[in-house]
Amino acid sequence: MGRYVIRRLLQMIPVFIGSTFLIFFMVYALGDPVAALFGDKAPDPATAARIRHDLYLDQPLWKQYLHYMGQIFQGDFGTAFNGQKVTELLAAAYPVTLRLTLVAIVIELIVGVTLGVVSGLRRGRAVDSSVLILTLIVISVPTFVTGYVLQFLFGVKWDVIRPTVSPDAPFGELILPGIVLALVSLAYVTRLTRTSIAENVRADYVRTAVAKGLPRRRVITRHLLRNSLIPVITFIGTDIGSLMGGAIVTEKIFNIHGVGYQIYQGILRNNAPTVVGFVTILVIVFLLANLLVDLLYAVLDPRIRYA
Amino acid sequence: MTSMEIKTGSAPSSRSGGDDSGALLDVRDLHVEFHTRDGVVKAVNGVNYNVSSGETLAVLGESGSGKSVTAQAIMGIVDMPPGKIPQGEILFRGQDMLKMSNEERRKIRGSKIAMIFQDALSSLNPVLSVGYQLGEMFRVHEGMSRKQAKAKAVELMERVKIPAAKDRVNDFPHQFSGGMRQRIMIAMALALEPDLIIADEPTTALDVTVQAQVMDLLAELQQEYNMGLILITHDLGVVADVADKIAVMYAGRIVETAPVHELYKRPAHPYTRGLLDSIPRLDQKGQELYAIKGLPPNLLHVPSGCPFNPRCPKAQDICRTEVPPLVPVTEQDGTDLPGRGSACHFWEETIHG
Incomplete structure (x- = not known):
């Protein structure tokens, strides 16, 4: 029984990685989060670029994902747009x-x-x-x-x-x-x-x-x-x-x-x-x-x- | 009433009914039918038999001859509906069980009359330990505690010679071999030392060596507790060893009754003769084995007259019109043959001819 549980838990790792990457990919592919952050107003390009840099959004997607995963395992799920911690x-x-x-x-x-x-x-x-x-x-x-x-x-x-x-x-x-x-x-x-x-x-x-x-x-x-x-x-x-x-x-x-x-x-x-x-x-x-x-x-x- | 009793037990006038006076179980003119969408299936059509304490009655017949349904009617476990018992009496110690309340019958089941089923693997609950299933008998009928019941279960398992009973009491049915499982079934039936045990083909699912062990065990325990035993089987070999008397069933009727050895020596019904002739014998090695031609009748449409007539080598016109009653069989000179009866128009020719 113990071995079975361990095996199952290990099997969860690839499932977890695969599914979270898919979610990550889909959500970010949907639209520009920085644009969404500003709502109806168009953001100032310099400010937008700074925010992009701060949020790792200027990096390639796989790097963003790795960074996000790293943060999750440290208990940091990021911050919602209204400034509340997720x-x-x-x-x-x-x-x-x-x-x-x-x-x-x-x-x-x-x-x-x-x-x-x-x-x-x-x-x-x-x-x-x-x-x-x-x-x-x-x-x-x-x-x-x-x-x-x-x-x-x-x-x-x-x-x-x-x-x-x-x-x-x-x-x-x-x-x-x-x-x-x-x-x-x-x-x-x-x-x-x-x-x-x-x-x-x-x-x-x-x-x-x-x-x-x-x-x-x-x-x-x-x-x-x-x-x-x-x-x-x-x-x-x-x-x-x-x-x-x-x-x-x-x-x-x-x-x-x-x-x-x-x-x-x-x-x-x-x-x-x-x-x-x-x-x-x-x-x-x-x-x-x-x-x-x-x-x-x-x-x-x-x-x-x-x- | 033209049919006769197999053995006319003394009238059960006294309620107490000591073990030796009269039959323990007396089935009289029992009918069981099932109401299905296709019509009424007449599974049992006027069965009479009785068993006394310490006696073994073997009920013999093909699949669908009504032997199991009769047993289930005695136990009171026929599904009603679709089952129905339109007439008949089942006297247990002189009291008609068919007139009892459900609660009275429930109390008899398991404690006074117990049943051993054919396929122990499917008849035992797969998700409960055997100890629990055995102990349940004591907990329900005798109000024992869980702990006492478990101790009793171990005792029972030792009684039916299951090795290392103490270690195995918490095992589940699928962890036992076929023979051991059947022993557990026997132990369960035996738990409350019932007066009567009905064994419905107890050895069919087992291999031959284990069959012998299980039958020996059953016979031994029956002797020890002086129980009545109804042994339902289609195995003539098993019957010869343990039974005292035999009732042969065909299409829901008893066609012949006899003490065990007499039946083998001189059958008084063509069907019984056919059954005996179809046993493989060493001295007829190499010859083609005899088989009764045809198939058992469809119980939705039982043939008119004697139900065996389409398959009977001796069938005459009368066999197609008149149902033969179970009549006493006598010697040629008219002397009684106690316990013998045959439901054949031509029994005299069959036994003496």
Whole structure:
């Protein structure tokens, strides 16, 4: 197991280098960051040249990249256009997104798995069909529609919650955005669990568990669910990765100052240091989340052993 | 009711039903059918058999003859729906289990009647340690703690002769060999010392030497605990060694019953004769092996009359119209042959001819 983890961590290095270089390349290829810095006004050529020199922008791209990487490993992600350190932005945005992710994942797991188990055990009956139709609707409706509709209904019309989230983003205010964010994944979790349960319920070991005289509840939770959740966990794991990447649409709708919001602003203003800094961290989060899923596999299924 | 009982046990009037008075398990006129999209599959059509403590009944038949479904109906693990038991009784110690509540039946499963399944690899839960799966019996039925249950699990594994049981109790099913896994299945069935064990082709997935070991172990443990055993198999060799009596099934019916050695000596049904003739024999080396022609009937459309008639070398007109009841088989002079019965219109010619 230890060797496997080390090998995987080493494999991350080329992936990390490759993906960050691509991001770096694309962001800088998009436009002149110095021009973007001055907004609509045209910069004084001498000032522009000085800024270019200060920011290493007069160097070839590969040198810029190496320099940037060197700085990152010293903990310096550069400075955003408004003079804020990117690290500060990261420190402010990540806890918010983390909380939002947590709310979304908990909802996905509890509601998704429960619905999946119920419909999987009653395959082909009314409950199953209605759950299937419901998930189909949820999958088909884009997030910005559900987001705005729920925000309008709960926040404006019925006045149950605040329509937008305050800057501290406490858990209470993140519940509705969490639901909106979870909805699509929740539908997938439900369907995945349902299929898995419906397949495993006919398995021989479930029959054995029944023949042992175990109560139905125990058969389902200990024997059936444990086996059926393996694919679901994989999905949830990768979903954590993508949710941590910030939900640009959801965060925008509810004015949550998380990762997605920052990236959105960064892209909008061609604010290269912010975008590259955030996406670099995202790459790491994604890689780690994937490793975690693979390790979790071995915990859930003893037949999988990593040498 | 034209069919007869295999062995008329004394009427189960007393509820306590001591081990020796009357049958432990008495299946009466059991029907099981499955309602599928293509129609009603009649898997079991009026099966009667009984088992007493310490006795081994072998149920013999091809795939799809209803032997496993009968066993599952006894265990109460037939999926309903699509399964349905339209008529019949399953008396366990004189009480009809089909009339019991689900909770009452659950308490019998595993503790009073246990089942050994065919393929131990798929029948054991792949993600739980064998110690956990064995211990679960004690934890659920006897309320033991996790620790006590594990100690009991080790004891059980030693009981079925698994080497280094203590070290292996936390291993997972895939880490055991096929024979060892089947021993674990046996240990699990044996855990609460049930009165009756149903073994559904316990040795089919094993190689021949291991088959013998597993069967010997099963027979030994059965003797020791004085359990009733229903052995479901299609292996006539296995049956000869351990069974006391045999019920041969075909298309969801019992076509012949007999004490084990009598069946081999003088079969009273053409189907049984066909089965016996298709055993490879050393003295017929080099000759073509006999096979019963045709295929087992589709249970959606069981042939009218005797279900075996399309494959029977002796079939007459009556066989195509009338279902033969299971009638007592006697000697030519009319003396009783206890425990023998045949569901063939021409049983007399078959056994004596």
